[in-house]
Amino acid sequence: MGSHLEDQLLMMKKFPLLVPQNSTSTVYDGFLSVEKRYFHISLVVPKYPLLDGMNLHCSWELAYFLKDKEKEVQELADTCSMLSFYLTSLQNLLTSCMKTQWLPPSQLNCTNMESFQRLMSDIETVGMKHIEFLSHSMTWLKLRVIDDAQRCHILRLDVGANYPHENIQVQADLPQIALQNIKKNNSVVGIFRSFVHEISSLQNIWKLLDNVDEECWVLDPDKPTRKDMTRRIVIGQNLSLQLTFDSNDAMARPSMKLFGPELGVQPFRESLAANVEEWQDTCSLVENLKCVLSVATFPVRPDSLSQKKDQLVYEGECVICYSVQLEGELPSEVCKNVRCGSPFHASCLLEWLQCVPGNIQSFSRIHGTCPSCGSAISCPISP
The missing domain is CATH 3.10.110 (Ubiquitin Conjugating Enzyme)
Known part of the structure; x- marks a missing residue:
């Protein structure tokens, strides 16, 4: 040793x-x-x-x-x-x-020696402990940063063969605004220092989002990454709430949008209107959401191996394709029958209604019957 x-x-x-x-x-x-x-x-x-x-x-x-x-x-x-x-x-x-x-x-082949020496000098300034990988061709590398919460962040830089005289291609799992701030630099040292700064400034918002992921049933994104600043969470039977956060201000109240049948959405909409001013910066996000929505708890994601084994369709799933996400699309159409309220992907429902005898197309919508209960239902016609 x-x-x-x-x-x-x-x-x-x-x-x-x-x-x-x-x-x-x-x-x-x-x-x-x-x-x-x-x-x-x-x-x-x-x-x-x-x-x-x-x-x-x-x-x-x-x-x-x-x-x-x-x-x-x-x-x-x-x-x-x-x-x-x-x-x-x-x-x-x-x-x-x-x-x-x-x-x-x-x-004698200099092999862009000036570029190589500049790159190695910048790598030495960054510190070898941050080098995750350096390509054999010396044209791209990965840098590693461990933040205060022990999260590992990887920054990939494609520097090209004529560093620093070419634009550096930057890849990192960061919100778009933070990524744009990093790209304003054009040296390994400058980009790395900006990367460290952005990671530091995002600690509070990531802590907040981790709290949502731990305590709520997140429908979208299916597997959140550090760049994702939105969450769509389940708040009731076929009801969900989309939260959009400001990556520059963790204390700001997120914008909120309700999804689901109107009869189920209306009470939550009224609670939001009545309680939105009760939002307190000193409380956690989940506690604030419970307060403004007037709920005691949020639904918990079921364990598919041990819960609801006799249930065909799970909460938030499209009753046609039996999935939550379909090529990035979430169920956006809902049966208005109070006793049904089944959710559908717009594309699934459109395909279903186009196959139903007696469907009617009027302007930009197609009308037919709900595949779950037979009630009247419609959805937009794809262009």
Whole structure:
């Protein structure tokens, strides 16, 4: 363990242009500096820090200087106890070879050395502890940040081959506004610092959303991510509430939209109108929702393996396709029969009504009968 750490420290100090490609440091890729020239090399060290079974892959320029030196190179691998020692010895061997062999400078492949050095300098500024992955081509990387709540956030940057002279493509699981703020920068360091700032500023809103996900039955998104600033939660039989949050202000009251049959929605609409001013910043979001909607509890997502085994359609599911989400669409049409109130995806209901004999099309709607109870029902006709 001691030699492992010692060798890693020596590698970082003496060979900063050689970057480990995995967490176990068994694969390295980058450049070896010799006599102010840079040679691309790749190393596979399966038993790191031991050099047993090590493979060296190098550019044609390096191979040119090491021609007829295969025996010496192998002896270095056999006698050196650590990778850093091996590379130091390889540098010395190359220095000797370059004094006796000549290669026109015009034939030396710089491989965008200026760009590579700038990228490595910026990576060093960011800190190696934040490097999740660095591609073999050095054209894209992933950075990692752990926030105050121990959430792991990954930032992918496609820097291209001419960094920093190309626009950097940024990917991160953040709200759109935060992502746009990050993209205003055009350097790895600037983007990373902006990424850290946005993560810090989003802590409160994420805490609030985690509270909703834990205590409510979320219909949409099915699997919320950190970029999602909306939640549609179940509040009653075939009734749901969509909440849209301001990512810049966790204390702001979210906008709310009710979904469901009018007879079921009306009491909640009246409660919202009467109690909306009762919203208190000192209370949790769920407690505030209970207050303004005048409910004691919210429905809990059933365990499909142990609850309602005899039930064909679960809460919030379309009674035609038996699913909540259909290609990103949630059930938006509801039977107005008080005793039914079945929800449907607009596309499912449209397809159903088009197959029902005697359907009537009037302007932009199609009319027919509910597949659950036979009552009159209609839905928009898709363009």
